[in-house]
Amino acid sequence: MNSSLVQYCQEKQSIIDQALEKYFPDKNVYPPILFESMRYSLLAGGKRLRPIMLMSAADAVGGEGIRYIPVACAIEMIHTYSLIHDDLPAMDNDDYRRGKLTNHKIYGDGMAILAGDGLLTAAFEAMLQQENVAADVLLSVVREIATAAGAWGMVGGQAVDLISEGKNIDANTLKFMHKAKTGALFKAALRSGAILAGGSQQQIQALTQYAEWFGLAFQITDDILDVVGSQETTGKPIGSDIRNQKVTYVSLYSLEGAKKMAGTAVENAVASLVGFGSKAEFLRHLVQYLLTREA
Ligand SMILES: CC(C)=CCC/C(C)=C/COP(=O)(O)OP(=O)(O)O
Numbered sequence: 001m002n003s004s005l006v007q008y009c010q011e012k013q014s015i016i017d018q019a020l021e022k023y024f025p026d027k028n029v030y031p032p033i034l035f036e037s038m039r040y041s042l043l044a045g046g047k048r049l050r051p052i053m054l055m056s057a058a059d060a061v062g063g064e065g066i067r068y069i070p071v072a073c074a075i076e077m078i079h080t081y082s083l084i085h086d087d088l089p090a091m092d093n094d095d096y097r098r099g100k101l102t103n104h105k106i107y108g109d110g111m112a113i114l115a116g117d118g119l120l121t122a123a124f125e126a127m128l129q130q131e132n133v134a135a136d137v138l139l140s141v142v143r144e145i146a147t148a149a150g151a152w153g154m155v156g157g158q159a160v161d162l163i164s165e166g167k168n169i170d171a172n173t174l175k176f177m178h179k180a181k182t183g184a185l186f187k188a189a190l191r192s193g194a195i196l197a198g199g200s201q202q203q204i205q206a207l208t209q210y211a212e213w214f215g216l217a218f219q220i221t222d223d224i225l226d227v228v229g230s231q232e233t234t235g236k237p238i239g240s241d242i243r244n245q246k247v248t249y250v251s252l253y254s255l256e257g258a259k260k261m262a263g264t265a266v267e268n269a270v271a272s273l274v275g276f277g278s279k280a281e282f283l284r285h286l287v288q289y290l291l292t293r294e295a
């Protein structure tokens, strides 16, 4: 990413971080340990890709992403809840996330489950606090995000992940799993930004295509980083997939094959945005950054 795009990202990250902070005060809350546990993971400094993408999709269709902070924050709350639960001993059993000990390592499994539950529920509260959007538009966005997060999307994908551990799943199952587990939330973020900002059906369709390629490129590069990345930059342990006996794009197609697939996915993502002109420049650079990302 060039320096102006890095700056764009940092500005948006800081807007999201400040807004998230306000949803969960650290004073006058009860029980304090629950709120501390939610804040611990939420404010641990993730990349904030999903809220940034929501805002960028709104910008890309000619709107103003900055107007949709409550919905953008909600997506990040859902994402953070999923990471807390994903790291639990009953799932991936990971000790580090976002450069810090995982939530359950600090607060215990029970409180980590509740912190996740609290964040998921708070996301719906936040979405319903979104102002300056017609009620029917907001409802369709809430439905979009709920479907993507639940059993038809992320939760379903995670269930396939769970039952596939130690099994030799085929390429189609792997594809389905990641489309649901990781891709659905990216897609919901982009579509929601476009819907909130009044994008046309054609624009929403193009962003949906972009999202699908982005999700694939993101997951392939996540698998690659799990092999060749470093805990210092990713903030999470390397080798988690091998330890948990997971089939990944790297195990299925080799490192070189996976890199090639990621490259093709990125090209296709960029091609999906052909009708958008300069307003989608950030989204083009964002997907290209996946090929060189270290975190
Ligand atoms: C309902 C739940 C718990 C959903 C989890 C969704 C998710 C994308 C987890 C991280 O996947 P990963 O294990 O492939 O990534 P990482 O390498 O970051 O652990």
Ligand SMILES: C=C(C)CCOP(=O)(O)OP(=O)(O)O
Residues within 6 Å of the ligand: 045, 046, 047, 048, 049, 079, 098, 182, 219, 222, 295
């Ligand atoms: C979906 C997956 C593979 C989990 C990590 O997502 P991110 O890489 O977006 O994590 P953060 O930056 O939010 O920590």
